[in-house]
Amino acid sequence: MDHISLNHEASAGDTHKQAVSTLPPEVVQCLENARFLHLATCVDNQPHVSLMNYTYLPSSTYSAAPVIIMTTNPASKKTNNLLVNPNVxxxxxDWVSHRPPTHSRRPSGGSPGPEHRSSLASLLINLNTSAVSSIxxxxxxxxxxxxxxxxxxxxYRDQHxxxxxFDSEGPVFNPNPQQQPEDGGRECFVAGEEVRVILVHIKDVRTSDWKGGVRDWVIEPASAAATSTVSQVNGTR
Known part of the structure; x- marks a missing residue:
């Protein structure tokens, strides 16, 4: 197989930036295929990252623009953070990855070798060792x-x-399989009356492909996107 070199274009600024009123198809595919996303909040220069279930809606009766829905415990750190700083x-x-085997363990212990992997890690490796998507x-x-x-x-809660x-998928992340909730956890994480609904209004998107290339999009109202010159790339949109 011919060697394919990686792209090393600068990514600190906007790269191939386009103004759009809807998310690019490849981003939509990513959102539709993935099961989880990582939510980053930040207060007082202390970032916090959470693994979240989510729902993507391209539009609704409450928003003409695309939004992402999540739910959270009102006493969670992420809730406290976004109340102070709503920027997220x-x-x-939508790809599955694994650490390839090494010849020996690192001096400090490091990540476990094949003989020490959990059954879940081994299952993921056997199920899929390649990318579903390239971004x-x-x-x-x-x-x-x-x-x-x-x-x-x-x-939004009903949509989520x-x-x-969860009840149709089994106790994949249940630490105690003998005490699996009958509803698969929805009562705790989505349906509970005390659970709050988070709505994320999308401002911009950056994609990174497997070769290191990046692209940027900014979400604007349909009228603004139609007249913006930011979206011009080589004379076309």
């Missing part, structure tokens, strides 16, 4: 807690419940 960053990808997407936006008890909250049917 999300990382999503990861970093999504920046602002988060809000939807008004508790409102029709809007009920709408419908999209996350």
């Amino acid at each position: 960053s999300l990382l999503v990808h 990861s997407a970093t999504i920046n936006g602002t988060a809000e807690l939807v008004a508790q008890g409102s029709e809007e909250e009920k709408f 419940l419908e999209n996350n049917t």
